Amino acid sequence: MVLKIDKTDAPMEARGILTQFGSNIIHEDLNFRLTRGEIVGLVGGSGTGKSVLMNTLLGLKEPEGGVIRYFGYNRHELTSEQRFELNTQIGVLFQGGALFSSLTVRENIMVPLREHTDLPVKLMRELADMKIHMVGLPPQAATLYPSDLSGGMKKRAGLARSLALDPEILFLDEPTAGLDPVGANAFDELILGLREAMDLTVLLITHDLDTLYTTCDKVAVLVDKHIAIVDTLPKVIAYDHPWVQEYFGGPRSRAALSAGKT
Amino acid sequence: MSSNSNSRPPEYELTQSGRVVTFRAKGPWTLRDIGAIDEDLTEKLDAMDYDTVQYDVADVSELDTAGAYMFARAVRMGAGQCHEWDVIAGSAGQRTLVQAAADAVMGRPPDPTRQWYDSLTNMGRASERFFLESIDTIAFIGQFFVVLFKMLLRPRTIRWKSVVALTEEIGLNAAPIVMTLCFFIGAVIAYLGANLLSTFGASVFMVDLVGVSVLRELAPIITAILIAGRSDSAFTAQIGAMKMRQEIDAMTVIGLDTFEVLVVPRALACLISLPILTFLGMMSGIFAGMLIAWLGGLDISPILFFARLNEVVELKQFWIGMAKTPFFAIIIALIGCRQGLAVTGSVDSLGARTTTSVVQAIFAVIAVDAVFALFFFQMGI
Numbered sequence: 001m002v003l004k005i006d007k008t009d010a011p012m013e014a015r016g017i018l019t020q021f022g023s024n025i026i027h028e029d030l031n032f033r034l035t036r037g038e039i040v041g042l043v044g045g046s047g048t049g050k051s052v053l054m055n056t057l058l059g060l061k062e063p064e065g066g067v068i069r070y071f072g073y074n075r076h077e078l079t080s081e082q083r084f085e086l087n088t089q090i091g092v093l094f095q096g097g098a099l100f101s102s103l104t105v106r107e108n109i110m111v112p113l114r115e116h117t118d119l120p121v122k123l124m125r126e127l128a129d130m131k132i133h134m135v136g137l138p139p140q141a142a143t144l145y146p147s148d149l150s151g152g153m154k155k156r157a158g159l160a161r162s163l164a165l166d167p168e169i170l171f172l173d174e175p176t177a178g179l180d181p182v183g184a185n186a187f188d189e190l191i192l193g194l195r196e197a198m199d200l201t202v203l204l205i206t207h208d209l210d211t212l213y214t215t216c217d218k219v220a221v222l223v224d225k226h227i228a229i230v231d232t233l234p235k236v237i238a239y240d241h242p243w244v245q246e247y248f249g250g251p252r253s254r255a256a257l258s259a260g261k262t
Numbered sequence: 263m264s265s266n267s268n269s270r271p272p273e274y275e276l277t278q279s280g281r282v283v284t285f286r287a288k289g290p291w292t293l294r295d296i297g298a299i300d301e302d303l304t305e306k307l308d309a310m311d312y313d314t315v316q317y318d319v320a321d322v323s324e325l326d327t328a329g330a331y332m333f334a335r336a337v338r339m340g341a342g343q344c345h346e347w348d349v350i351a352g353s354a355g356q357r358t359l360v361q362a363a364a365d366a367v368m369g370r371p372p373d374p375t376r377q378w379y380d381s382l383t384n385m386g387r388a389s390e391r392f393f394l395e396s397i398d399t400i401a402f403i404g405q406f407f408v409v410l411f412k413m414l415l416r417p418r419t420i421r422w423k424s425v426v427a428l429t430e431e432i433g434l435n436a437a438p439i440v441m442t443l444c445f446f447i448g449a450v451i452a453y454l455g456a457n458l459l460s461t462f463g464a465s466v467f468m469v470d471l472v473g474v475s476v477l478r479e480l481a482p483i484i485t486a487i488l489i490a491g492r493s494d495s496a497f498t499a500q501i502g503a504m505k506m507r508q509e510i511d512a513m514t515v516i517g518l519d520t521f522e523v524l525v526v527p528r529a530l531a532c533l534i535s536l537p538i539l540t541f542l543g544m545m546s547g548i549f550a551g552m553l554i555a556w557l558g559g560l561d562i563s564p565i566l567f568f569a570r571l572n573e574v575v576e577l578k579q580f581w582i583g584m585a586k587t588p589f590f591a592i593i594i595a596l597i598g599c600r601q602g603l604a605v606t607g608s609v610d611s612l613g614a615r616t617t618t619s620v621v622q623a624i625f626a627v628i629a630v631d632a633v634f635a636l637f638f639f640q641m642g643i
Binding site for chain 1: 292293294296297300301326327328331333335354358359362363365438600606607609610
């Protein structure tokens with residue numbers, strides 16, 4: 001059965017998620033919902049399980065309880081073909097880039113294209129080159145191997161690969177960490193541009209306060225094993241929780257906020 | 263981006279007035295749709311001569327970066343030079359996409375080209391690499407001995423903890439497999455000898471055959487080859503993975519000598535393990551020979567077997583076998599560590615280096631054994 005994707009449905013919805021490693025509970029009764037076309041920034045202290053949550057949402061880790069729905073479909077109940085189909089709608093940028101080290105950057109970006117489309121190879125190559133340019137890599141980077149790239153370049157190449165299929169939902173794990181401020185700003189603008197054109201839904205795990213202020217429509221706070229609040233930034237800042245107050249009340253946050261306002 | 267099969271192909275219309283081409287597009291222009299029109303559009307654009315493109319994308323129902331790229335390609339194609347483009351109709355989002363794609367078209371990397379002399383270049387590179395590799399290996403061995411002697415002068419600097427742990431892994435854990443293998447080899451030699459020699463009515467000579475071959479050659483070389491395969495791959499993979507994760511760099515910066523921390527303990531562990539393993543292998547091989555002699559239809563009792571063994575096989579044979587083991591140990595440890603340290607960032611290089619390491623080690627063990635055989639023969643031992 002072909003998966004019919006109704007774009008008006010919520011792209012992703014998680015209900016009552018329970019994740020634990022042994023007796024160590026990471027998330028308990030976690031509810032989270034993405035609305036189409038929104039860029040949501042996920043913040044939380046180190047070790048609160050932001051990356052674990054992303055892996056759970058992606059299906060890399062089965063939760064011990066709860067349901068995850070994509071476009072109204074319970075991921076767990078889909079056949080493997082349908083899941084394959086669903087995966088074309090999801091792009092992921094892992095923390096370290098997770099590039100295939102035996103392939104060049106261009107070939108890395110062509111992997112999803114080869115797997116999911118039947119375009120002529122020449123066109124695939126050109127599309128890959130375009131993605132390379134879009135994420136701000138120099139054209140020569142196309143023929144380099146990941147081991148020849150710097151940390152920031154790897155991240156960009158990883159982003160290019162996650163955008164290869166023009167997905168509906170984009171998961172970004174610390175995308176601007178390791179980029180210089182100029183590159184980080186360009187990246188923020190790129191995400192905004194893509195969202196505008198394609199109604200991208202983006203979940204962004206980040207510690208970069210500038211990105212939170214300039215890019216994100218909403219901010220989700222992962223604290224006390226669940227998502228405490230998902231709302232616009234001013235409301236989150238006003239939220240009464242010691243960790244949230246500390247996070248947004250710090251000097252770095254105030255600097256970013258005043259920079260964002262001017 | 264809706265599911266593929268049922269969607270109509272994208273439509274377009276190219277109209278030229280003067281040097282300006284108007285590109286009017288309709289329907290879905292996404293990754294799934296553009297494959298159908300790629301060739302056609304390329305041909306049409308190539309045939310035209312223009313220097314400005316105007317895009318009218320107001321009627322495009324769906325657009326993604328791949329679709330935008332198809333528009334933007336018009337800037338690069340065409341017979342003349344085209345440097346100007348403009349989106350005359352379309353939403354802000356569509357504009358952003360076409361803008362991004364058009365920018366990308368401008369900075370395309372040059373296609374890699376192959377030259378007729380590439381194979382010569384490769385040959386030259388390979389020769390150069392072989393030469394450099396030889397120098398590096400010799401330098402590596404030299405550096406190892408310098409560090410080893412420095413450490414032997416100050417035994418406190420030797421990391422005994424890791425030497426013991428590695429000895430357990432290389433020696434103790436390999437003992438069962440070494441003994442089993444030598445048992446089989448001893449049994450095979452005993453059977454072969456018994457069969458051949460019984461035709462001359464001299465089957466008791468099989469004791470000589472088993473004794474000499476197992477002590478002098480088979481046990482040392484089987485053990486060395488086994489450890490070369492078993493531990494060399496482990497050395498290369500461990501050190502290679504550390505190299506890939508910059509652990510080696512971290513060690514250097516902190517002031518740890520990689521030779522002291524990684525290479526010397528492995529070499530010492532091999533130096534301790536290999537003679538013991540070889541001894542175990544010898545015992546197991548002789549034992550197998552004895553069993554075959556006793557139960558294999560020759561009726562040579564264990565008492566007779568050992569009496570004969572004592573009489574004809576000199577202790578010298580045992581020492582010849584044992585004398586080779588330290589050399590094998592050093593070869594195995596150094597090749598494994600050297601290949602591990604030569605790993606670069608990619609997974610491919612880790613795989614290639616591990617293969618090289620095992621092949622080189624087994625090759626070197628057999629080659630050195632041949633040199634020893636020649637040496638002992640010439641010396642009349």
